[in-house]
Amino acid sequence: MSEIIGHTGNVAIDSQRLWASIMDTARFGATPKGGIRRLTLSEEDRAVRDWFRDACEAIGAGVEIDELGTMYATLPGTDPALPPIAIGSHLDTQPTGGKFDGVIGVLGGLEVLRTLAETGTRTRHPVTLINWTNEEGSRFAPAMLCSGVFAGAFPADFALSRTDRDGITFADALDAIGYRGPLRAGAKTLAAHFELHIEQGPILEAEEKTIGAVTGVQAMRWFEVTLTGNEGHAGATPMRLRQDALVAGAHAILAIERLAAEHAPDAVATVGLLECRPNSRNVVPGEVFLTVDLRHPSDAVLEVMEQSLRHILASLPAGIGVTVDKVWDNPAVPFDARLLDAIRAGARAEGFTPRDIVSGAGHDSAYTARVCPSAMIFVPCAGGLSHNEAESATQHDVAAGTAVLLRAVLEADRLL
Amino acid sequence: MSEIIGHTGNVAIDSQRLWASIMDTARFGATPKGGIRRLTLSEEDRAVRDWFRDACEAIGAGVEIDELGTMYATLPGTDPALPPIAIGSHLDTQPTGGKFDGVIGVLGGLEVLRTLAETGTRTRHPVTLINWTNEEGSRFAPAMLCSGVFAGAFPADFALSRTDRDGITFADALDAIGYRGPLRAGAKTLAAHFELHIEQGPILEAEEKTIGAVTGVQAMRWFEVTLTGNEGHAGATPMRLRQDALVAGAHAILAIERLAAEHAPDAVATVGLLECRPNSRNVVPGEVFLTVDLRHPSDAVLEVMEQSLRHILASLPAGIGVTVDKVWDNPAVPFDARLLDAIRAGARAEGFTPRDIVSGAGHDSAYTARVCPSAMIFVPCAGGLSHNEAESATQHDVAAGTAVLLRAVLEADRLL
Numbered sequence: 001m002s003e004i005i006g007h008t009g010n011v012a013i014d015s016q017r018l019w020a021s022i023m024d025t026a027r028f029g030a031t032p033k034g035g036i037r038r039l040t041l042s043e044e045d046r047a048v049r050d051w052f053r054d055a056c057e058a059i060g061a062g063v064e065i066d067e068l069g070t071m072y073a074t075l076p077g078t079d080p081a082l083p084p085i086a087i088g089s090h091l092d093t094q095p096t097g098g099k100f101d102g103v104i105g106v107l108g109g110l111e112v113l114r115t116l117a118e119t120g121t122r123t124r125h126p127v128t129l130i131n132w133t134n135e136e137g138s139r140f141a142p143a144m145l146c147s148g149v150f151a152g153a154f155p156a157d158f159a160l161s162r163t164d165r166d167g168i169t170f171a172d173a174l175d176a177i178g179y180r181g182p183l184r185a186g187a188k189t190l191a192a193h194f195e196l197h198i199e200q201g202p203i204l205e206a207e208e209k210t211i212g213a214v215t216g217v218q219a220m221r222w223f224e225v226t227l228t229g230n231e232g233h234a235g236a237t238p239m240r241l242r243q244d245a246l247v248a249g250a251h252a253i254l255a256i257e258r259l260a261a262e263h264a265p266d267a268v269a270t271v272g273l274l275e276c277r278p279n280s281r282n283v284v285p286g287e288v289f290l291t292v293d294l295r296h297p298s299d300a301v302l303e304v305m306e307q308s309l310r311h312i313l314a315s316l317p318a319g320i321g322v323t324v325d326k327v328w329d330n331p332a333v334p335f336d337a338r339l340l341d342a343i344r345a346g347a348r349a350e351g352f353t354p355r356d357i358v359s360g361a362g363h364d365s366a367y368t369a370r371v372c373p374s375a376m377i378f379v380p381c382a383g384g385l386s387h388n389e390a391e392s393a394t395q396h397d398v399a400a401g402t403a404v405l406l407r408a409v410l411e412a413d414r415l416l
Numbered sequence: 417m418s419e420i421i422g423h424t425g426n427v428a429i430d431s432q433r434l435w436a437s438i439m440d441t442a443r444f445g446a447t448p449k450g451g452i453r454r455l456t457l458s459e460e461d462r463a464v465r466d467w468f469r470d471a472c473e474a475i476g477a478g479v480e481i482d483e484l485g486t487m488y489a490t491l492p493g494t495d496p497a498l499p500p501i502a503i504g505s506h507l508d509t510q511p512t513g514g515k516f517d518g519v520i521g522v523l524g525g526l527e528v529l530r531t532l533a534e535t536g537t538r539t540r541h542p543v544t545l546i547n548w549t550n551e552e553g554s555r556f557a558p559a560m561l562c563s564g565v566f567a568g569a570f571p572a573d574f575a576l577s578r579t580d581r582d583g584i585t586f587a588d589a590l591d592a593i594g595y596r597g598p599l600r601a602g603a604k605t606l607a608a609h610f611e612l613h614i615e616q617g618p619i620l621e622a623e624e625k626t627i628g629a630v631t632g633v634q635a636m637r638w639f640e641v642t643l644t645g646n647e648g649h650a651g652a653t654p655m656r657l658r659q660d661a662l663v664a665g666a667h668a669i670l671a672i673e674r675l676a677a678e679h680a681p682d683a684v685a686t687v688g689l690l691e692c693r694p695n696s697r698n699v700v701p702g703e704v705f706l707t708v709d710l711r712h713p714s715d716a717v718l719e720v721m722e723q724s725l726r727h728i729l730a731s732l733p734a735g736i737g738v739t740v741d742k743v744w745d746n747p748a749v750p751f752d753a754r755l756l757d758a759i760r761a762g763a764r765a766e767g768f769t770p771r772d773i774v775s776g777a778g779h780d781s782a783y784t785a786r787v788c789p790s791a792m793i794f795v796p797c798a799g800g801l802s803h804n805e806a807e808s809a810t811q812h813d814v815a816a817g818t819a820v821l822l823r824a825v826l827e828a829d830r831l832l
Contacts, residue, residue: 096647096694096702138696201652220651222697231512231804234686234709235636236617236776239676241800246687250669257663260655270650271662272697274690278511280554281638281688281707282777283803286512291697293650360652361698384657387699388647 011119013406015399018111022398025051025091025107026099035389036099040092040134041069041170046177048091052131055110059117061129065181068146068159069133069174072188075113077126077413083189085123085412086372087112087405088130088147088364089197094138098391100198100381100398106131108196108402112409123413125191132364133179139164140173142222142328147364149185151371156185186371191416192339193368194408195376196401198393200361202384210400211347212357212378216335217366218266219302220295222328225252225313228321231278231286243319246276246285255312256292263305267296268360297358299331333366336373338415339408343377346407350400361386373416377401377408427535429822431815434527438814441467441507441523442515451805452515456508456550457485457586462593464507468547471526475533477545481597484562484575485549485590488604491529493542493829499605501539501828502788503528503821504546504563504780505613510554514807516614516797516814522547524612524818528825539829541607548780549595555580556589558638558744563780565601567787572601602787607832608755609784610824611792612817614809616777618800626816627763628773628794632751633782634682635718636711638744641668641729644737647694647702659735662692662701671728672708679721683712684776713774715747749782754831755791755824762823766816777802789832793817793824 028048029038038044049071053063056073064072074084089105109129116127132150137143140162148154160171174180197214199205204212229245253271260269270293277287292309296302306326313322347354357378359366365374379401382392444464445454454460465487469479472489480488490500505521525545532543548566553559556578564570576587590596613630615621620628645661669687676685686709693703708725712718722742729738763770773794775782781790795817798808 094694094699095696096699101649136696137698141697143698199652200649202654202657218651230801232800233517233616233777233802234688235634235684235711235778236615236802237684237800238618238681239673239684240681241618244673244686246690247669247673250666250673253663253666254670257655257660257666265654265656268651268653268655270660270698270700272650272692272699272701273695274662274692275695276688276690278554279689279691280511280552280803281557282553282559282686282709283510283512283688284686285688286804293698295651361649362651384648384653385646386649386652387694387696388702 011115011121011406013111013115013399013402015395018107018399018402019395021107021110022099022103029093031096031389033389035391036093036097037095038093039095039139040136041173041177045092046179049179052091056129059114061113064183065179066183066185067156067181068149068185069179070146070185071131072128074126074128075116077123079124082125083191084126084128085409086128086130086190086193087409088132088193089195090132090135090364092134092136094136094387096389098386098388100391100393101200101386102135104198104398105196108398108405111402112406115406125413127409135364140170144362144364144367146185147367151367152186153367190372192412193365193372193374194405195363195365196405197363197376197378198381198386199378200381200386203357204355204378204380205384207355209355210379210397211352211354211404213340213343213354214335214359214376214378215340215356217333217359217362218295218297219299219332220293220330220362221302221306221326223292223309224325224327225290225292226323227288229286229319232284234282234284237284242284244284245288245320248316248320249274249288249290251316252312256309259305259308259312263296263301267305269294295360297332330362330366333369335369335375339373339375339412342408342411342415343375343404345411346404349407350403352400377404427531427537429527429531429815429818431811434523434815434818435811437523437526438515438519445509447512447805449805452509452513453511454509455511455555456552457589457593461508465595468507472545475530477529480599481595482599482601483572483596484565484601485595486562486601487547488544490542490544491532493539495540498541499607500542500544501825502544502546502606502609503825504548504609505611506548506551506780508550508552510552510803512805514802514804516807516809517616517802518551520614520814521612524814524821527818528822531822541829543825551780556586560778560780560783562601563783567783568602569783606788608828609781609788609790610755610821611779611781612821613779613792613794614797614802615794616797616802619773620771620794620796621800623771625771626795626813627768627770627820629756629759629770630751630775630792630794631756631772633749633775633778634711634713635715635748636709636746636778637718637722637742639708639725640741640743641706641708642739643704645702645735648700650698650700653700658700660700661704661736664732664736665690665704665706667732668728672725675721675724675728679712679717683721685710711776713748746778746782749785751785751791752789755789755828758824758827758831759791759793759820761827762820765823766819768816793820
């Protein structure tokens, strides 16, 4: 396979080497079920960062670190006046994540750099491979925090002051693994930002397509909700006198499920995190904290969904106190037409028919699109499953996406 | 007040001293909201145990410790052939418990022993004050674990091998605070077991009664339920393809709420503890663990409720795996008629009209009733609130209950 895929004239990626890198780094945070638990700025994250730095330096790519720990590995171009073309994604994972989400974007990018380096292929622009800190947002909310700072969506101090559920700040976690660098986040000007990623949905697999040309990212909003009832003894508090916060939470969860159905098939709505307090089997729950994730390709529909959510939370059983915080609001993002053309052309050159697709998930490219031309390539994952230890993609498809990535980078180097 | 309440001939309890002991020990595990967090076998539990031992030894009551950490403080009687009359309850609390649940039973008993000791009142039977280990069951399930072993409901090894949610065993926690004693649990023969407790329900307050003569404890059953769905990306997994374990949990919670309503007004049903996995805001929940607590005064009705619960769990949305474990099954317990007469007589002698009442909550006396005559005294708590930091009882009512307890012990000493 590696002899066929990715042959761009005399420049071809090495599918075996790419796959070996994915499997090799999967040991950092490996879980018994075959997934990865590599929370951002954890000891496992430090280990994979060290590996990544060594791998980049081994091919002569200089590595810079910014003030938020984001890593930039650059092969120089022939024209010193041109800004770099970037390839970026992330090496952090969900608490029970898989081996491919984020990883193939960074290690596919590494395979592109290795191929350029070993074949002596010189681009006009420098090519910079980026490992963005904290894409997942599961330890420090919100997600895509550091590409967000890069794009000016948040100040760096906002990122540094985020805390995890144990009260540890992003800044302390960053210092603990030794990855606070001197570069200001956002200091670099990029000519373009490409990102290779698994689809994390079922469409490509269902349609037997290998390459998705991602035309944009759907709009999404995150909410944090606290429901306050009244604790009481589970045996001695009559049902009629209860204000049970978990029962109120159950009403909310089912109403949020119906809310998504009202805007089918494109809407998704998820209560992914719930904490019950005091969480004791013989105490009527006094407080529930839960998160709500609402997404839709249309900003206008998402606004209607938010209003419905607020109505749901205002209609919970009597006696339940409700607070709602909107902690994240990301409008729909269209990707760059020229970069998409380069991706589609690269796919066809590799023998694939590209399929235009909208991303259901957020990605660092949704932020970079604010400051430079950006676009993404999707490859299928089994069953559309992601954020799951059973997440799976084939060597063939990951190599195909990487080959298209290489072609798109070279095409952008000609165009831009 | 202390001069009036509890005067039984020349023997009167000291309401001020009793109240001071309650407030003094409330510092062990005190919470900012005025409650107590004194989980069983924790460092806070050790501290209050040390206080309790010192207080008992100061009045000449010898303290024995059994293999599960239960403490027995005994004032000798005049007839060496007679087994002790016991007064027992517990000093452990819920994670966000109040100052009275369990505490007034032990410290009310201490006040009875102090009164006997300082007035030189000699009973025929020894009088033994018991601090039962792990009544609450919130750190180590099930509740009333050690009175259960005492009564032969479980072997001691079962108790020692229980683990908390962090995987720490009861045995290790017991050794860590230095409270594993030489006495075999269940070695003692008791002539009777009295327990003073707050009602933990709203009835006495609503009817303006001070003393409840507790005729028994309702039946209760505990279940642990695991719901298994499928994790997926919250943005990219279409609603129709989800198996969301938390949505399934919400269906179960509301159906369990309706189940209690079908057996109103006596039935109670509570989901008090829920853990969502992986509990990340942008992951469709793959697994939910929850507990179910069902109670009813009638064993037969509770059996119908259990069958309904099993039907509910078998009817959850398609694709959700369900496991159900019944971890505790306690039948309804009637208390001893002679001890109840002693309590009612004591209440009337103190100027109160006793109110017969069924306990909604489990108590150590529900187990001791299997091996010796047992009965309980209830006093009101504000709003019926318990298992809550705002739990509240008045000095008057606690002293009244203690005075009745003293009279009941002296009456039992004559009768038995």
